[in-house]
Amino acid sequence: MSWLVQFFSSGIGKKIIMSLTGLFLILFLVVHLIGNLQLLKDDGGKAFNLYTEFMVTNPLIKFVSYGLYFFILLHAVLGLLIARFNSNSKGTKYAVQRSPETTWASKNMALLGILILAFLLLHMGDFWFKMKFTDQLDMVTYDDQTVKNLYGRVAVAYQEWWIVAAYLIGLLALSFHLWHGFQSAFQTLGLNHKKYTPAIKGLGKLYAVVVPLAFAIIPVYYYFFMK
Amino acid sequence: MSILNLNIKVWRQNQNSNKGQFETYQVQANEHMSFLEMLDVLNEQLVREKKDPVAFEHDCREGICGTCSMVINGQPHGPLAATTTCQLHMRFFKDGETIVVEPFRANAFPVIKDLVVDRASFDRIIQSGGFISVNTGQAVDGNSIPIEKNRAEKSFEAAACIGCGACVAACPNGSAMLFTSAKVTHLGLLPQGEVEEDKRVQAMVAQMDKEGFGMCSNIGACEAECPKEIKLENIAFLNRSYMKAVFTGE
Numbered sequence: 001m002s003w004l005v006q007f008f009s010s011g012i013g014k015k016i017i018m019s020l021t022g023l024f025l026i027l028f029l030v031v032h033l034i035g036n037l038q039l040l041k042d043d044g045g046k047a048f049n050l051y052t053e054f055m056v057t058n059p060l061i062k063f064v065s066y067g068l069y070f071f072i073l074l075h076a077v078l079g080l081l082i083a084r085f086n087s088n089s090k091g092t093k094y095a096v097q098r099s100p101e102t103t104w105a106s107k108n109m110a111l112l113g114i115l116i117l118a119f120l121l122l123h124m125g126d127f128w129f130k131m132k133f134t135d136q137l138d139m140v141t142y143d144d145q146t147v148k149n150l151y152g153r154v155a156v157a158y159q160e161w162w163i164v165a166a167y168l169i170g171l172l173a174l175s176f177h178l179w180h181g182f183q184s185a186f187q188t189l190g191l192n193h194k195k196y197t198p199a200i201k202g203l204g205k206l207y208a209v210v211v212p213l214a215f216a217i218i219p220v221y222y223y224f225f226m227k
Numbered sequence: 228m229s230i231l232n233l234n235i236k237v238w239r240q241n242q243n244s245n246k247g248q249f250e251t252y253q254v255q256a257n258e259h260m261s262f263l264e265m266l267d268v269l270n271e272q273l274v275r276e277k278k279d280p281v282a283f284e285h286d287c288r289e290g291i292c293g294t295c296s297m298v299i300n301g302q303p304h305g306p307l308a309a310t311t312t313c314q315l316h317m318r319f320f321k322d323g324e325t326i327v328v329e330p331f332r333a334n335a336f337p338v339i340k341d342l343v344v345d346r347a348s349f350d351r352i353i354q355s356g357g358f359i360s361v362n363t364g365q366a367v368d369g370n371s372i373p374i375e376k377n378r379a380e381k382s383f384e385a386a387a388c389i390g391c392g393a394c395v396a397a398c399p400n401g402s403a404m405l406f407t408s409a410k411v412t413h414l415g416l417l418p419q420g421e422v423e424e425d426k427r428v429q430a431m432v433a434q435m436d437k438e439g440f441g442m443c444s445n446i447g448a449c450e451a452e453c454p455k456e457i458k459l460e461n462i463a464f465l466n467r468s469y470m471k472a473v474f475t476g477e
């Protein structure tokens with residue numbers, strides 16, 4: 001197994017971990033978004049609350065979610081270590097900084113990552129933590145099922161302007177992070193070919209705009225239209 | 228022929244252990260000079276004033292040896308695409324302009340003096356596997372091994388790399404992936420090099436890491452600044468080749 005340890009401690013191996021965990025998180029975002037769009041249903045939160053109950057109790061989902069926490073941490077910690085290593089490898093910075101033909105996002109992935117991490121702490125502390133580890137949420141009963149009313153907490157949180165603002169900043173950071181990260185993940189895996197790379201790049205840009213935008217609709221909608 | 232009055236703000240550093248600083252000099256250059264000839268004029272001026280001339284590296288002065296390393300106004304080899312410093316002409320600068328000249332920056336390229344950096348780390352990467360092993364003897368007929376045209380062309384494009392180090396200099400991560408990938412692609416695509424590909428790629432990647440080069444985050448500054456237009460596809464090839472070697476090789 002030493003060969004595997006050696007692989008993952010090489011520069012390329014570390015970047016492949018970043019790429020694979022990143023792609024997993026990209027997939028997760030889609031699932032998360034589809035679930036959350038139920039918040040836009042006009043049913044007093046019934047569909048969303050039943051869905052969240054399912055998500056925290058289903059054993060298979062529980063299993064996958066531990067993988068998710070692990071991959072988020074791995075992506076974040078390794079990403080920061082790589083950024084620090086790279087900054088040391090560069091050493092002295094140039095007096096004149098000029099780099100046309102490169103995107104701002106590609107050079108600021110760690111900064112964007114830190115913003116996203118800060119947003120995640122706020123986001124998970126407010127909803128996920130309260131849902132899983134506390135009894136702070138009220139209970140609601142639908143037909144014969146009594147579940148935690150996470151919808152209620154979401155609706156209250158999104159009345160606060162600063163929470164909505166923090167969400168928008170976090171999602172903007174996510175958008176820039178994906179703008180570079182999506183296509184970069186494929187390049188790192190060695191997938192670069194004139195047959196499909198233009199499509200990957202196009203899809204990545206589309207994803208980076210559409211997904212964060214769709215997430216952003218939810219707090220904005222609640223803030224303005226669900227008084 | 229027009230004459231340019233330039234302010235050359237250049238990095239001066241006696242030796243690696245000393246701290247360096249910028250000095251600004253006035254130079255008159257004609258527009259047909261290359262950037263290095265302009266520096267020659269500056270140095271003649273400095274020698275006449277009994278001052279220490281600016282140390283910079285050069286050899287072929289025709290864009291093929293890769294020694295003329297410097298960063299001009301924030302860009303390795305200056306503002307012109309696909310052009311080495313020695314092939315960059317002064318007509319691309321404006322009269323009265325201040326031009327900032329710095330050495331290549333990367334921890335694996337320590338400054339020796341002024342604009343001269345030590346790129347022996349590249350040599351060690353090549354020594355670790357950037358070659359093919361052949362027995363000495365009579366030269367083999369070039370056409371005795373058939374090579375598919377596409378492969379030959381891709382390999383040839385990668386072989387254009389002159390090992391100048393501009394990719395490392397341009398990279399905000401100080402990564403040597405473009406250089407190493409050019410070598411791995413160049414040799415790996417040819418039948419003569421393919422046999423040793425697994426061994427080569429693992430040895431070269433290990434050496435690259437050992438030298439302390441950064442990790443590639445696909446920014447693309449290397450590709451933009453490379454005087455020989457080596458493409459990022461080579462880095463994808465390197466990563467594929469490395470994975471193949473690790474997971475399927477001996």
Ligand code: SF4
Nearest residue numbers: 388389391392394453
């Ligand atoms: S890849 Fe380009 S920039 Fe890098 S060493 Fe080769 S020729 Fe120079």
Ligand code: FES
Nearest residue numbers: 288292293295313
């Ligand atoms: S001096 Fe040889 S490439 Fe410039």
